[in-house]
Amino acid sequence: MGVMKILVTGSNGLLGQKLVSQLSRGQMEFLASSKGENRNPECPESRYKSVDICDESAVVELVRTYRPTHVIHTAAITNVDVCELDPSSCHQVNVTATKYLFDQSVEINAHFQLLSTDFIFDGIQGNYKEEDLPNPLSHYARSKVMAEEILKSGSYTKWSIVRTIIVYGLGNNLSRTNIICWAKEALGKGQAMHIIDDQFRAPTWADDLAWACLKICKLDKIGVFHISGPETMSIYEIVERVAKYFSLSIDNLVRTNSNTLNQPAKRPPKTGFDLSKSRRELGYRPMKLEDTLPLI
Ligand SMILES: NC(=O)c1ccc[n+]([C@@H]2O[C@H](COP(=O)([O-])OP(=O)(O)OC[C@H]3O[C@@H](n4cnc5c(N)ncnc54)[C@H](OP(=O)(O)O)[C@@H]3O)[C@@H](O)[C@H]2O)c1
Incomplete structure (x- = not known):
C-alpha cells in the first residue's frame, strides 16, 4: 500500500x-x-x-x-x-x-x-x-x-x-449539539426536556x-x-440512561411522542x-x- x-x-x-x-x-x-x-x-x-x-x-x-x-x-x-x-x-x-x-x-x-x-x-x-x-x-x-x-x-x-x-x-465550537450532551447539560441545570418515546435509535x-x-x-x-x-433504544431511554449515569433528577423529563412534537420532517420510527x-x-x-x- x-x-x-x-x-x-x-x-x-x-x-x-x-x-x-x-x-x-x-x-x-x-x-x-x-x-x-x-x-x-x-x-x-x-x-x-x-x-x-x-x-x-x-x-x-x-x-x-x-x-x-x-x-x-x-x-x-x-x-x-x-x-x-x-x-x-x-x-x-x-x-x-x-x-x-x-x-x-x-x-x-x-x-x-x-x-x-x-x-x-x-x-x-x-x-x-x-x-x-x-x-x-x-x-x-x-x-x-x-x-x-x-x-x-x-x-x-x-x-x-x-x-x-x-x-x-464532544467537539470544539460545534454548530449543533446532540441529544446526549444536551441531556446532560439541560437536566444538570434542572431544565425541562420533552422527549419522544416512540422513535428508536442506536x-x-x-x-x-x-x-x-x-x-x-x-x-x-x-x-x-x-x-x-x-x-437500539428509544430517544426517551437514551435521555433516561444519561440522567441515571450522572445521577440527575428526571423530575423535569417529560415523555412525548412524534405526533405531539410534530416536527417539520417526518422521521423513521425504529x-x-x-x-x-x-x-x-x-x-x-x-x-x-x-x-x-x-x-x-
Ligand atoms: N450527526 C448525526 O447524528 C448524523 C446521523 C446520521 C448521518 N450523519 C451524517 O454524517 C456526516 C457528518 O455529520 P456531523 O454531525 O459531523 O455534521 P455537522 O456537525 O453538522 O457538520 C457538517 C459540516 O459540513 C460543513 N458544510 C456544510 N455545508 C457546507 C458547504 N456548502 N461547503 C463546505 N462545507 C459545508 C460544515 O462546515 P462549517 O461548519 O464550516 O459551515 C460542517 O463542518 C453528515 O454527512 C451527516 O449527514 C450524521
Whole structure:
C-alpha cells in the first residue's frame, strides 16, 4: 500500500473533528476542509482550507491541487428540519456538491467515501442490514439516497458508503449539539426536556465512527457499511440512561411522542443497524453508551 493522503470535508463538524484528531495522532497525511473558518483547534491552519463545496471550480481546484488518495466526505446540511424547509439548499449541498467531489475523485482515481444515514430507511422493520431497501421519508433522507446513487450507479468502483445513526461526543465550537450532551447539560441545570418515546435509535460514539471511516480507507474496502452504537433504544431511554449515569433528577423529563412534537420532517420510527458486516470485515467493536459517558 502506498502513502495515504486523506481529504476530509466537513472538518468543523463533529465527525470531521474526530477524523482530524485521529489522523493527527496517527501522524497521517491529511487536508481538512469546511465552509467557514477553521473552528477546530486541533487542526493546524497549514492543513486547513476553507471551501464552499457548492462552488464547482473551488472543488476542482481543491481536489486537483491536493491530489488525495482518499476523500472522506462528511460535509452536508445535517439538520433534518432545515432540509425540509429549504429543500433546494439541501439538494445543492447534499447531492449536487457530492457529485462535484465524486467526479473529481474519479478523475484522480481516489477512493471516495460518503457519509449517509439511517434515515434513508422508513423505520418500520428496524435493525437494518446494508442491503435492505431505502424508503426515505424526508427531503434530507431523499438527498442522501440520491447522493448514494451517484456512487452506486456509475462504473467507478473505488467508493464506500458509511451509514450512521445519532452521532454524539464532544467537539470544539460545534454548530449543533446532540441529544446526549444536551441531556446532560439541560437536566444538570434542572431544565425541562420533552422527549419522544416512540422513535428508536442506536446512538453512535463519534470516535468509533471516525475509527471505522479510517479503517475502511486503510483496508480500501468497497461498498456500504453500517456503523452505529451496539444498542437500539428509544430517544426517551437514551435521555433516561444519561440522567441515571450522572445521577440527575428526571423530575423535569417529560415523555412525548412524534405526533405531539410534530416536527417539520417526518422521521423513521425504529432504525438501528445489524452490525455483523462491520464487525466481521472491519473488526468494528463499538462502545456501549454507559462506557462513553465518563468521556463526555
Ligand atoms: N450527526 C448525526 O447524528 C448524523 C446521523 C446520521 C448521518 N450523519 C451524517 O454524517 C456526516 C457528518 O455529520 P456531523 O454531525 O459531523 O455534521 P455537522 O456537525 O453538522 O457538520 C457538517 C459540516 O459540513 C460543513 N458544510 C456544510 N455545508 C457546507 C458547504 N456548502 N461547503 C463546505 N462545507 C459545508 C460544515 O462546515 P462549517 O461548519 O464550516 O459551515 C460542517 O463542518 C453528515 O454527512 C451527516 O449527514 C450524521
